[in-house]
Amino acid sequence: xxxxxxxxxxxxxxxxxxxxxxxxxxxxxxxxxxxxxxxxxxxxxxxxxxxxxxxxxxxxxxxxxxxxxxxxxxxxxxxxxxxxxxxxxxxxxxxxxxxxxxxxxxxxxxxxxxxxxxxxxxxxxxxxxxxxxxxxxxxxxxxxxxxxxxxxxxxxxxxxxxxxxxxxxxxxxxxxxxxxxxxxxxxxxxxxxxxxxxxxxxxxxxxxxxxxxxxxxxxxxxxxxxxxxxxxxxxxxxxxxxxxxxxxxxxxxxxxxxxxxxxxxxxxxxxxxxxxxxxxxxxxxxxxxxxxxxxxxxxxxxxxxxxxxxxxxxxxxxxxxxxxxxxxxx
Amino acid sequence: xxxxxxxxxxxxxxxxxxxxxxxxxxxxxxxxxxxxxxxxxxxxxxxxxxxxxxxxxxxxxxxxxxxxxxxxxxxxxxxxxxxxxxxxxxxxxxxxxxxxxxxxxxxxxxxxxxxxxxxxxxxxxxxxxxxxxxxxxxxxxxxxxxxxxxxxxxxxxxxxxxxxxxxxxxxxxxxxxxxxxxxxxxxxxxxxxxxxxxxxxxxx
Numbered sequence: 001x002x003x004x005x006x007x008x009x010x011x012x013x014x015x016x017x018x019x020x021x022x023x024x025x026x027x028x029x030x031x032x033x034x035x036x037x038x039x040x041x042x043x044x045x046x047x048x049x050x051x052x053x054x055x056x057x058x059x060x061x062x063x064x065x066x067x068x069x070x071x072x073x074x075x076x077x078x079x080x081x082x083x084x085x086x087x088x089x090x091x092x093x094x095x096x097x098x099x100x101x102x103x104x105x106x107x108x109x110x111x112x113x114x115x116x117x118x119x120x121x122x123x124x125x126x127x128x129x130x131x132x133x134x135x136x137x138x139x140x141x142x143x144x145x146x147x148x149x150x151x152x153x154x155x156x157x158x159x160x161x162x163x164x165x166x167x168x169x170x171x172x173x174x175x176x177x178x179x180x181x182x183x184x185x186x187x188x189x190x191x192x193x194x195x196x197x198x199x200x201x202x203x204x205x206x207x208x209x210x211x212x213x214x215x216x217x218x219x220x221x222x223x224x225x226x227x228x229x230x231x232x233x234x235x236x237x238x239x240x241x242x243x244x245x246x247x248x249x250x251x252x253x254x255x256x257x258x259x260x261x262x263x264x265x266x267x268x269x270x271x272x273x274x275x276x277x278x279x280x281x282x283x284x285x286x287x288x289x290x291x292x293x294x295x296x297x298x299x300x301x302x303x304x305x306x307x308x309x310x311x312x313x314x315x316x317x318x319x320x321x322x323x324x325x326x327x328x329x330x
Numbered sequence: 331x332x333x334x335x336x337x338x339x340x341x342x343x344x345x346x347x348x349x350x351x352x353x354x355x356x357x358x359x360x361x362x363x364x365x366x367x368x369x370x371x372x373x374x375x376x377x378x379x380x381x382x383x384x385x386x387x388x389x390x391x392x393x394x395x396x397x398x399x400x401x402x403x404x405x406x407x408x409x410x411x412x413x414x415x416x417x418x419x420x421x422x423x424x425x426x427x428x429x430x431x432x433x434x435x436x437x438x439x440x441x442x443x444x445x446x447x448x449x450x451x452x453x454x455x456x457x458x459x460x461x462x463x464x465x466x467x468x469x470x471x472x473x474x475x476x477x478x479x480x481x482x483x484x485x486x487x488x489x490x491x492x493x494x495x496x497x498x499x500x501x502x503x504x505x506x507x508x509x510x511x512x513x514x515x516x517x518x519x520x521x522x523x524x525x526x527x528x529x530x531x532x533x534x
Contacts, residue, residue: 039382040385040392041393
């Protein structure tokens with residue numbers, strides 16, 4: 001392991017951490033604006049031109065708030081839970097290739113922190129570990145709403161992990177590799193090679209499961225204000241709550257990158273659009289889709305969520321795998 | 331054009347209610363399965379997406395940015411009171427009759443009067459306790475001289491309630507007499523009052 005490699009990796013880590021923390025903040029601004037426009041409102045307007053500095057104001061507010069731990073909370077677990085969410089969200093990004101390779105001054109840079117051969121498994125696994133954040137937070141808060149929120153998190157993420165895994169299995173059978181770079185290279189050579197055309201069902205299933213795993217609107221039961229105040233985050237305030245928030249939005253970007261890479265051709269050149277811009281377009285479309293559905297669709301009940309997962313999505317995913325296997329054998 | 335009777339009628343049977351046909355909920359597993367399939371492929375979810383997207387594209391924003399933009403308030407809105415002056419002479423309109431004090435159901439108006447050097451009865455003190463005032467508008471309605479009226483100032487956040495309540499706060503300043511607008515709202519004569527009023531002879 002050479003010194004240059006270590007320095008390169010550290011720089012990459014810092015860039016990913018800084019960039020995605022900033023993007024997570026910016027995504028909250030975009031979310032508020034898009035939601036507002038879809039509901040005939042203006043959204044934040046007062047801080048900076050068109051309210052663009054609202055993120056900064058929110059950040060100052062979060063950082064300067066009193067660091068409050070409830071009396072009956074289990075203090076050490078209460079304090080460490082938000083760190084788990086934020087840390088796992090960023091750890092998942094380590095194995096995601098964000099862009100195609102490029103060269104700066106004769107030095108080839110691969111925009112992935114660590115190209116491990118089980119990249120996809122690693123990303124899904126670390127995102128699943130992120131479930132411990134809400135779970136421990138809810139259980140340690142000493143608050144019934146938090147406990148209900150934590151229980152909902154667990155059932156939701158546990159159930160939809162299965163749909164994620166099964167739906168992504170069919171494309172993996174075709175590619176024959178768990179490395180996200182291999183999956184990306186499998187789809188090189190134009191739009192007709194994208195896996196979405198051969199695996200449309202897997203694409204829809206993975207997207208639905210992605211909504212559930214990032215706790216976005218049709219499935220955001222664990223933070224449903226009208227039912228459980230703020231779910232697992234009820235007792236949190238200030239930067240501890242902010243870390244949950246950053247983790248949630250970082251997960252949003254992770255899932256968007258995953259869907260783009262696995263199903264929509266990743267960072268391959270798309271017609272005349274160069275690969276780096278193509279993947280950004282795809283990712284931002286999915287971010288927009290997440291916001292779009294939040295404006296349009298209602299929540300579903302927990303029992304409906306379970307019904308959807310176990311009685312609809314999982315059988316469909318299994319059938320999809322069987323059919324893919326038969327087609328591959330022939 | 332619907333007449334008032336139709337709205338007042340409490341007999342539901344004969345009114346023009348539009349009854350909505352609601353399908354029976356399926357009870358058999360096969361019926362439930364069919365309903366799921368039908369709902370899945372009906373693309374209702376995408377209609378919802380389309381509606382909000384069209385709203386965003388149309389950009390028909392309804393927000394009023396309040397401190398910068400304000401909606402006009404209704405002419406009969408009952409906000410903080412004003413005491414008006416006579417337009418020509420600048421004298422106070424209030425003749426100290428005390429009707430407002432008498433009719434006030436919250437008992438929040440307090441007047442002290444005196445006879446001034448011209449032999450006119452004028453109020454020396456006129457205060458309204460806005461902690462008790464319920465803004466019913468009776469004082470403005472009963473005032474024979476259109477002296478106490480409800481102004482248009484609804485932004486009455488302050489350190490103290492008393493900031494609006496004294497006579498000098500409510501009375502039009504003498505140098506701003508030209509800006510005093512005749513009050514069109516609660517208790518004021520209608521625009522056609524001159525035409526509608528019947529002249530009564532002073533002597534029979």
